[in-house]
Amino acid sequence: MRIEGGRCDAAVWTPSPNFDERPEGVGVELLVIHNISLPPGEFGGPWIDALFRNRLDPGAHPYFKDIAALEVSAHFLVRRDGALTQYVNTDARAWHAGVSMWNGRERCNDFSIGVELEGADDVPFSEHQYEVLAELTRALFARYGRLDLAGHSDVAPGRKTDPGPWFDWERFEAAVT
Numbered sequence: 001m002r003i004e005g006g007r008c009d010a011a012v013w014t015p016s017p018n019f020d021e022r023p024e025g026v027g028v029e030l031l032v033i034h035n036i037s038l039p040p041g042e043f044g045g046p047w048i049d050a051l052f053r054n055r056l057d058p059g060a061h062p063y064f065k066d067i068a069a070l071e072v073s074a075h076f077l078v079r080r081d082g083a084l085t086q087y088v089n090t091d092a093r094a095w096h097a098g099v100s101m102w103n104g105r106e107r108c109n110d111f112s113i114g115v116e117l118e119g120a121d122d123v124p125f126s127e128h129q130y131e132v133l134a135e136l137t138r139a140l141f142a143r144y145g146r147l148d149l150a151g152h153s154d155v156a157p158g159r160k161t162d163p164g165p166w167f168d169w170e171r172f173e174a175a176v177t
Helices: 047-052 062-066 127-144 169-176
Strands: 019-021 030-036 076-078 084-086 092-094 112-118 148-151
Touching (some): 030 127, 076 127, 112 127, 127 169, 148 169
Parallel strands (some): 030 148, 076 112
Antiparallel strands (some): 019 092
């Protein structure tokens, strides 16, 4: 797996309109791990792609009514089966972390890459997800140098809980060092 020109050669490119340019002179320094399932607790289906592409039908599920108008994205999604989707070029700023802070710096989207794992706080992640996430992270390190690693809960404490208690940080960090 390689990242060239901000695109991952192993990912299905599914572009999101929810991005913009990083501030001038700001590079990638942080990888933020998230989890997502739509509707909550359900896996598979087209809903995550639809959300990140501003195409989520608010009538398709009661939960969607409150989130369909959100303009959010991530750089990548790793599905339960290990399928990898890329929504935003890694050189651009995806809208994934929201109000956030890391090491005293606000606006983590400015200097981070966001990776969503299809999952929930109360469900273990799959072997495939750990394998693909580790390979993707090593490819990102090859392009940007060693990045700090954090969960959404670390950059938005009290507001976010993902990737949740089932994410095995020791396993992940051992696989990328």
